[in-house]
Amino acid sequence: xxxxxxxxxxxxxxxxxxxxxxxxxxxxxxxxxxxxxxxxxxxxxxxxxxxxxxxxxxxxxxxxxxxxxxxxxxxxxxxxxxxxxxxxxxxxxxxxxxxxxxxxxxxxxxxxxxxxxxxxxxxxxxxxxxxxxxxxxxxxxxxxxxxxxxxxxxxxxxxxxxxxxxxxxxxxxxxxxxxxxxxxxxxxxxxxxxxxxxxxxxxxxxxxxxxxxxxxxxxxxxxxxxxxxxxxxxxxxxxxxxxxxxxxxxxxxxxxxxxxxxxxxxxxxxxxxxxxxxxxxxxxxxxxxxxxxxxxxxxxxxxxxxxxxxxxxxxxxxxxxxxxxxxxxxxxxxxxxxxxxxxxxxxxxxxxxxxxxxxxxxxxxxxxxxxxxxxxxxxxxxxxxxxxxxxxxxxxxxxx
Numbered sequence: 001x002x003x004x005x006x007x008x009x010x011x012x013x014x015x016x017x018x019x020x021x022x023x024x025x026x027x028x029x030x031x032x033x034x035x036x037x038x039x040x041x042x043x044x045x046x047x048x049x050x051x052x053x054x055x056x057x058x059x060x061x062x063x064x065x066x067x068x069x070x071x072x073x074x075x076x077x078x079x080x081x082x083x084x085x086x087x088x089x090x091x092x093x094x095x096x097x098x099x100x101x102x103x104x105x106x107x108x109x110x111x112x113x114x115x116x117x118x119x120x121x122x123x124x125x126x127x128x129x130x131x132x133x134x135x136x137x138x139x140x141x142x143x144x145x146x147x148x149x150x151x152x153x154x155x156x157x158x159x160x161x162x163x164x165x166x167x168x169x170x171x172x173x174x175x176x177x178x179x180x181x182x183x184x185x186x187x188x189x190x191x192x193x194x195x196x197x198x199x200x201x202x203x204x205x206x207x208x209x210x211x212x213x214x215x216x217x218x219x220x221x222x223x224x225x226x227x228x229x230x231x232x233x234x235x236x237x238x239x240x241x242x243x244x245x246x247x248x249x250x251x252x253x254x255x256x257x258x259x260x261x262x263x264x265x266x267x268x269x270x271x272x273x274x275x276x277x278x279x280x281x282x283x284x285x286x287x288x289x290x291x292x293x294x295x296x297x298x299x300x301x302x303x304x305x306x307x308x309x310x311x312x313x314x315x316x317x318x319x320x321x322x323x324x325x326x327x328x329x330x331x332x333x334x335x336x337x338x339x340x341x342x343x344x345x346x347x348x349x350x351x352x353x354x355x356x357x358x359x360x361x362x363x364x365x366x367x368x369x370x371x372x373x374x375x376x377x378x379x380x381x382x383x384x385x386x387x388x389x390x391x392x393x394x395x396x397x398x399x400x
Contacts, residue, residue: 042113044092045069049113049122057131058106065089066097071116077102078110082123083204087286090293101395106130118218141332145281145397148328152284153277155324156196160269163192167265171258174229183233187313190226191361194317195324197294198287199279203271209264213304224260234307281329285394288325291318292387300380302368312365316355322390323348332397340389340396347386354382
């Protein structure tokens with residue numbers, strides 16, 4: 001299971017790194033009106049997102065995010081349009097603190113906490129003042145990271161190209177009422193999505209439009225995307241549907257769901273192939289960690305593909321995407337922290353070996369509901385073992 005190096009080696013180019021971010025340990029700063037190169041505290045509750053300063057100087061800024069509410073929360077730094085995700089820290093449980101480190105250029109941003117991880121979040125404007133100091137790496141490291149960014153962008157374009165082709169074939173089968181063919185295409189096509197999902201998240205609403213689970217749909221909202229169709233293909237019995245008999249989508253609803261899936265996927269393709277699209281080194285590194293978080297919170301628990309039980313296909317694709325993210329940055333990691341590079345290589349090999357015991361993307365995997373408790377436990381332990389060193393990736397490659 002060594003497909004990733006071929007994908008990474010196939011692409012080259014050069015970009016510019018305007019900002020970097022990471023999740024690393026730090027000591028909280030005292031609250032104040034503004035921050036220079038220090039630490040800002042963020043306190044998230046059910047109805048508040050209290051940031052200790054509304055502005056900071058350009059360069060390195062640390063956010064120490066503490067969840068004092070009862071629900072899991074997230075913290076975002078958003079661009080000036082309030083949609084583009086600059087960086088985020090997810091799955092902050094009640095009573096926990098997680099840190100976000102960003103190196104930001106001057107400008108207007110927004111902070112946002114999302115208690116319960118739903119909705120638009122509790123937002124506030126955040127200003128970064130110009131210190132006149134260049135933000136980001138310089139010299140050989142900057143060149144290496146620019147090459148890494150170019151490689152990753154090419155990888156993403158390749159994946160979304162395969163995604164739209166597969167999605168169109170899947171949608172055609174579904175609208176033709178050829179459910180068996182649609183089922184056979186479902187997991188393989190979604191693998192291309194799962195490898196690059198952090199890219200979709202950076203474009204605002206595209207991720208929920210395409211990949212929202214029913215349990216996360218807000219009251220009154222319209223549900224769309226893969227999991228709406230998944231449920232219609234693998235129709236649940238009443239006991240798996242809140243005690244209610246599932247009502248299949250009408251032919252008109254099926255056509256609309258398939259059309260939306262293709263339309264939103266094409267929007268992703270258009271965004272990625274835009275001449276000004278970039279995905280910067282901090283986003284690649286943070287995205288690798290986000291993909292492992294996706295595994296931990298959805299795939300290894302069986303909550304992502306709750307009707308089809310194709311979670312291990314997603315699991316492998318997430319690991320693939322995380323590994324590509326690491327490998328394009330590996331030269332910098334090996335120079336800065338050889339021990340971390342060795343650890344990451346070993347952990348990726350271990351998790352791939354465990355997945356290989358259950359199948360492959362090419363031949364198919366064991367369905368999640370057929371796994372034993374011990375197998376799930378072993379997979380979860382492998383995710384945990386990889387997650388900790390992967391959380392140090394961004395800080396290592398950016399020097400934050």
